[in-house]
Amino acid sequence: MTLTRRQVTTVALAAVPLAGAATGPAVAASQGRPRARTLYIAGDSTAAQKYADAAPETGWGMALPFFLHDRPAVSNHAVNGRSSKSFIDEGRLDVVLAALRPGDLLLVQFGHNDSKIADPTRYTEPWTTYQDCLRQYVDGARARGARPVLATSVERRKFDADGNAVGTHGDYPPAVRALAEEEGVALLDIQALSIALWQELGVEETKKYFNWTDAEQDNTHFNPPGAIAVARMVAGELLRRRVVGPRDVRRLDEVIPESWIRWPEV
Numbered sequence: 001m002t003l004t005r006r007q008v009t010t011v012a013l014a015a016v017p018l019a020g021a022a023t024g025p026a027v028a029a030s031q032g033r034p035r036a037r038t039l040y041i042a043g044d045s046t047a048a049q050k051y052a053d054a055a056p057e058t059g060w061g062m063a064l065p066f067f068l069h070d071r072p073a074v075s076n077h078a079v080n081g082r083s084s085k086s087f088i089d090e091g092r093l094d095v096v097l098a099a100l101r102p103g104d105l106l107l108v109q110f111g112h113n114d115s116k117i118a119d120p121t122r123y124t125e126p127w128t129t130y131q132d133c134l135r136q137y138v139d140g141a142r143a144r145g146a147r148p149v150l151a152t153s154v155e156r157r158k159f160d161a162d163g164n165a166v167g168t169h170g171d172y173p174p175a176v177r178a179l180a181e182e183e184g185v186a187l188l189d190i191q192a193l194s195i196a197l198w199q200e201l202g203v204e205e206t207k208k209y210f211n212w213t214d215a216e217q218d219n220t221h222f223n224p225p226g227a228i229a230v231a232r233m234v235a236g237e238l239l240r241r242r243v244v245g246p247r248d249v250r251r252l253d254e255v256i257p258e259s260w261i262r263w264p265e266v
Contacts, residue, residue, distance in 0.1 A: 036071045039064075040096050040146075042087060042137060043078035043109040045221060046154050046230075055263040057211045057218070058227035060154065060234060066256050067235035069248055072105055083122035084110035084133035093137060102145030105243065107234075108137045109190065111153035111172035112220070126171035131179045138183050149243055150180045152191035154230050157198060157206050157219035165199040167191070188237035194230060224258040232256075 041047055047061040061076040068074065077096050079087070087093055087110065100106065110133075114124040124130035134150065141148040152173040158166045167173075173191040180187035198206050209226030211218035222230065236252055238244045 036073055037103050037105065038099075038101070039068070039072040039074050039105040039107060040100065041074065041076045041078050041107050041109070042093065042096055043107075043151075044082050044112050045078070045080035046112060047076065047078035047109055048080050049076050049078070050263055051266045052263045053266070056213070056223045057221045058224050058261055058263075060222065060227045060230035062261060063224075063227045063231035063256065064234055066228070066260060067231055067249055067251055068244070069250055071248060072244065075099070078109075081113055081122075082110070083113040083116070083124060084108075084130060084137075085114065085124050086122045088133060088136060089121070093140065097140045097144060100141060100144040100146040104141075104144075104146040105149055106137060106141040106146055107149045107151060107188075108134060109151040109153060110134070111169050111176070114172060115170065126175040130172060130175055134176065134179055135183070138179075138185055147186075147243065148183075149186045149188060149238070149241075150176050151188040151234070151237075152176045154190045155194040155198060157210050159198075159203050163203055165195050167195055186241040186243050188234060188241065190230065190233055190237070193233045193237070197229065197233075224261040227261070228256045228258070 041061045041064075043061070046059060048059040049062055050057050050059055059076070059078060061074065061078050064076075065074045077092060079092065082090070082092070096106065111130075113122045114126075114130050116122045124133055138148040138150070153169050155165070156168045158168050160166050169191060173189075177187060177189070179185070201209070209222060209229060211221045211223050211226075232252060235249050239246065239249050239252070
């Protein structure tokens with residue numbers, strides 16, 4: 001597989017411990033200090049690192065380091081347009097698994113593109129091929145002594161005529177929930193949390209969390225406030241499910257300035 005310039009840059013950025021970059025220069029570990037855990041993200045555009053030409057579109061993975069200390073660091077491998085299947089078929093899971101070390105975390109969120117039934121390179125059926133693909137992430141992480149974590153897909157912005165937030169992911173979230181229970185994997189139910197937040201905010205206020213601009217009304221991808229809000233959910237669920245401890249998280253109840261978000265040039 002030949003990587004584009006952007007894909008090469010993505011891999012390079014993903015190798016950097018982003019949690020330290022969020023607040024200042026990283027400090028070298030002293031000799032004898034235990035190796036810091038790394039939290040790897042495998043996912044789609046809702047989590048992915050964005051670049052200057054996409055601003056203000058923001059993936060929640062870009063904001064997650066603001067809520068975590070440098071243990072674990074965050075290595076974001078999420079990529080626009082990928083499903084649980086295409087991420088594997090393109091060799092991206094192999095890259096992540098090769099980097100995993102005992103004690104690391106692999107956070108997996110797919111579903112937005114798995115439902116693209118007209119695209120056989122991405123489509124998976126919720127209760128069969130989708131779960132089969134997700135098992136490859138779970139089994140691969142465990143084989144390397146790392147801990148897999150499954151997340152349901154963050155919800156899109158969709159409301160019915162009565163102003164009720166509507167789910168858009170069909171059977172994919174239930175399939176993740178069932179698989180997590182079957183495999184004994186920690187589950188972050190971001191779909192349930194996000195749809196509850198969109199319901200609380202309402203039709204107009206939610207526009208401030210999605211990539212709504214003069215040129216585009218995007219109900220799937222986030223702007224900085226939306227990415228920060230979803231990253232806060234993810235960090236809170238990591239703590240609640242005891243994937244990380246209280247000393248690993250920070251700022252869960254603090255306002256995060258939008259100016260902290262950065263879109264690198266490519």
